[in-house]
Amino acid sequence: MRHKNKVRILGRSHAHRKAMFANMVTSLFEHERIITTREKGKELKIISEKLITRAKKNLLIPDSEPEKKLHNKREVFKFIKNRDVVKKLFEDIAPRFKERNGGYTRMYLIGQRQGDAAEMAIVELVERKPKAEPVKEDNKKK
Structure with a gap:
């Protein structure tokens, strides 16, 4: 019986799952949108929302208590190993969600994967920055 077992095993060992989700969360915060399977996406939402919180x-921590701020960063560094992504999380992503109480990510189902018919989903941050449009220049010869 699986009563009260909330961990999704996903056919992987504990270390493999931990590394896989660390990589997925890093990619989510770096690109703000990733494509994955539905079950991995459900677990990814839980993990990423805890890190954003x-x-x-x-x-909310005043500047007079830098040790508490450092503690929060170190707790996130336990999971995300990329310094640039952690910096982006604390300086760019977290302020965007300052007024929002949870629900930082959304998941769209996009159908089945061709090879094995696994349900695929897009997981993205709710308040994404729009990509900068490339500037089109007229290269006409005069």
Whole structure:
């Protein structure tokens, strides 16, 4: 019986799952949108929302208590190993969600994968920055 077992095993060992979700969360925060399977996406939402909430707590801590801010960053560094992504999380992503109480990510189902018919989904941050449009220049010869 699986009563009260909330962890999705996903056919992987504990270490493999931990590394896989660390990579997925890093990619989500870096690109703000990823494509994955439905079950991985459900677990990814839970993990990423906890990390965003941890980063948001830093916004409420006064500057007179830098040790608490450092503690929050170190807790996130336990999971995300990329320094640039952690910096983006604390300085760019967390302030965007300052007024929002949870629900930082959304998941769209996009159908089945061709090879094995696995349900695929897009997981993205709710308040994404729009991509900068490339500037089109007229290269006409005069």
